[in-house]
Each structure stands twice: as structure tokens, then as C-alpha cells.
Amino acid sequence: MRCGVVVFPGSNCDHDVYHVLKHVLEQEVSFLWHEDTGLKGSELVVLPGGWSYGDYLRGGAMAALSPVMAAVREHAERGGKVLGVCNGFQVLCEARLLPGALRRNRNLRFECRDVHLRVERDDLPFTVRYRAGQVVRMPIAHGEGNYEHFEAELDRLEAERRVVFRYVSPAGELDEAWNPNGSARAIAGVTNAGGNVLGLMPHPERCAEEVLGNADGLALFESVVLGATELAGARR
Amino acid sequence: MKARVTVYPRREILDPQGKAIRGALERSGFPEVREVRAGKSFEIELGTEDPHVAGERLAAMCEKLLANTVVEEYRIELLTEGAG
Numbered sequence: 001m002r003c004g005v006v007v008f009p010g011s012n013c014d015h016d017v018y019h020v021l022k023h024v025l026e027q028e029v030s031f032l033w034h035e036d037t038g039l040k041g042s043e044l045v046v047l048p049g050g051w052s053y054g055d056y057l058r059g060g061a062m063a064a065l066s067p068v069m070a071a072v073r074e075h076a077e078r079g080g081k082v083l084g085v086c087n088g089f090q091v092l093c094e095a096r097l098l099p100g101a102l103r104r105n106r107n108l109r110f111e112c113r114d115v116h117l118r119v120e121r122d123d124l125p126f127t128v129r130y131r132a133g134q135v136v137r138m139p140i141a142h143g144e145g146n147y148e149h150f151e152a153e154l155d156r157l158e159a160e161r162r163v164v165f166r167y168v169s170p171a172g173e174l175d176e177a178w179n180p181n182g183s184a185r186a187i188a189g190v191t192n193a194g195g196n197v198l199g200l201m202p203h204p205e206r207c208a209e210e211v212l213g214n215a216d217g218l219a220l221f222e223s224v225v226l227g228a229t230e231l232a233g234a235r236r
Numbered sequence: 237m238k239a240r241v242t243v244y245p246r247r248e249i250l251d252p253q254g255k256a257i258r259g260a261l262e263r264s265g266f267p268e269v270r271e272v273r274a275g276k277s278f279e280i281e282l283g284t285e286d287p288h289v290a291g292e293r294l295a296a297m298c299e300k301l302l303a304n305t306v307v308e309e310y311r312i313e314l315l316t317e318g319a320g
Contacts, residue, residue, distance in 0.1 A: 057276075057301070057302070058304055061301065061304070065301065093306075094304065099306075100306060101304050101306040101307040103245075103249070103252075103307055104252050104253060105252070106250070106252055107252070108252050108253065108256055146252075148249055148306065148307050149306060150306070151248075182250070182252075
């Protein structure tokens with residue numbers, strides 16, 4: 001699968017995503033500069049973590065209006081796959097390609113640690129290699145990951161099964177003590193109505209190889225580039 | 237024409253920054269402070285003198301960029317020449 005990794009001024013997880021797609025899963029990968037107006041034929045576009053344009057005003061607000069995002073929007077509206085991680089999730093929310101907004105963490109601290117997530121859906125292009133209800137561990141590293149939306153909109157997201165990942169206890173239970181940032185309904189990741197755009201605050205690219213001590217994130221990338229059945233020839 | 241745009245978190249949403257500032261004010265000898273909402277203020281100079289046009293354009297700026305209306309509210313004040 002042709003993959004594109006967007007680079008904003010300040011992106012710092014771009015090479016991690018590139019590494020997973022290119023070297024672990026042996027896909028064709030290009031970097032896409034924020035000033036690019038095309039996507040170099042990418043079928044999957046990843047907006048990586050880090051910062052973008054200093055995150056002036058709000059995290060992701062400036063990036064949402066950058067030239068490359070016009071192309072990403074067209075791609076998403078055609079049903080093309082888009083994954084946003086951390087700052088990339090903020091960009092997708094600011095661009096209104098995903099619902100909601102990410103505010104300062106409830107405790108006002110930058111949270112950098114592992115969290116436990118419950119996979120709520122295993123029927124999306126990004127999650128077919130997980131099982132619904134499965135608990136996975138992924139690192140977070142953010143100061144603004146507190147997911148918010150209007151109550152009525154949160155209800156609608158739940159009714160439409162748009163919540164893909166939730167912060168839970170290691171046993172998979174909803175518990176505010178295990179919600180690292182105060183997110184409404186413990187939401188860690190959501191999808192759009194079409195199921196082709198996913199945003200999440202945790203970093204699957206930082207836990208996609210056994211050598212890192214945790215490969216729970218690999219299934220997300222395998223899902224999206226290889227699908228449910230094809231075996232990953234390059235798995236290490 | 238000059239204008240001031242202020243952006244605040246929506247009332248229904250917990251404002252952790254405002255809460256922390258209120259706590260610090262309380263500890264600094266201002267126990268009478270009941271609530272603080274922390275927001276942002278923008279002073280904007282426009283190349284128009286028509287207040288109706290200015291108001292419309294500023295509202296569009298807020299909707300497009302200055303505020304995230306999912307979590308924030310905005311207020312627009314048109315400032316008379318020289319007062320800003």
C-alpha cells in the first residue's frame with residue numbers, strides 16, 4: 001500500500017511512523033510536506049504526533065488550514081484512509097474531519113506514560129486485527145488530550161459506535177482513576193461516519209516491535225495496510 | 237477600525253486553567269474569588285470602517301480559526317477609533 005506521512009514544522013513522530021510502515025511492514029512510504037498540494041498517490045495518509053506550527057492558538061489549529069490538509073480533506077471525503085496520532089488527532093479535530101476537540105489535560109500536566117485501552121470495534125480498517133473488548137497497552141505523551149464534545153454529540157457518537165478506543169483499567173474496566181487526561185466518556189480514539197478516518201491520542205507507532213518491549217500497536221498498522229487475513233510477510 | 241475578540245471555554249466545560257488560577261489567587265490572599273475563566277484576547281485592526289461588515293467578517297474569523305466552537309465561545313467588541 002502506498003502510504004504518506006505528513007510532516008508539519010514540529011512533527012517529531014513522523015520518522016517513527018515511516019519506520020513502522022517502511023521497515024516493519026515493507027510498504028511504500030513517502031513523506032508529504034505541509035506545503036504540498038498533492039498526496040503522491042498515497043492510499044493511507046498518516047498525520048503524526050509532535051507539534052505543528054508551534055501549536056499557536058490551539059493544538060493543530062494552524063495545521064488544519066495548511067495546504068496539504070486541503071488534499072487530505074479531499075482524500076478523506078473520497079473514502080481514503082487517514083490516521084491521526086496525538087497532534088495528528090488534534091489536527092483532524094480542528095479540521096472537522098473528526099468530531100470533538102482536545103483540551104488541556106484535566107490535571108494540567110503533560111502525561112508521558114503507558115495507558116491501557118479497550119478496543120471498542122474490530123470491524124474498522126484500522127482495527128480488524130484486534131478483537132472487540134481486547135485491552136492493549138500504548139504510550140501517551142501529551143498535554144492536550146482531554147477529549148470534549150457537546151453531551152448530545154457524545155450520545156450520538158456512542159449511538160453510531162464511533163468511539164474506537166477508551167482508557168480503561170488493565171482489566172478493561174471503565175474507571176476514572178485510569179483516565180489519564182479527563183477525556184469525556186474516557187474516549188481515547190474516534191472515527192468519522194465513514195469509518196475511514198481514525199484519530200487517537202496514544203502512540204501505536206511507539207509500540208509496534210517486540211524489541212521495544214511492546215508490540216500492541218503493530219496490529220493497528222497491520223490492519224490498515226494488510227487487512228484482516230493477509231499475513232504480514234515482514235513481521236519481525 | 238479596531239476590534240477586540242475574546243474567546244473563553246464554554247460554561248458547561250470544566251476549565252482546568254481557570255480553576256488552577258482561582259486556587260492560586262485564593263492562596264495569595266484573594267479568598268473572595270469565586271470563579272476564574274481563562275481565555276484569550278485578540279486585538280484586530282481591520283481595513284474597513286463599516287461596523288456591520290466588520291462584525292460579519294470578525295464572526296467568520298472566529299468560526300474559521302480564532303475559536304473552536306466545540307469547546308469555546310467568543311465575543312466581538314468593535315472599538316471606536318483611538319479607544320483601543
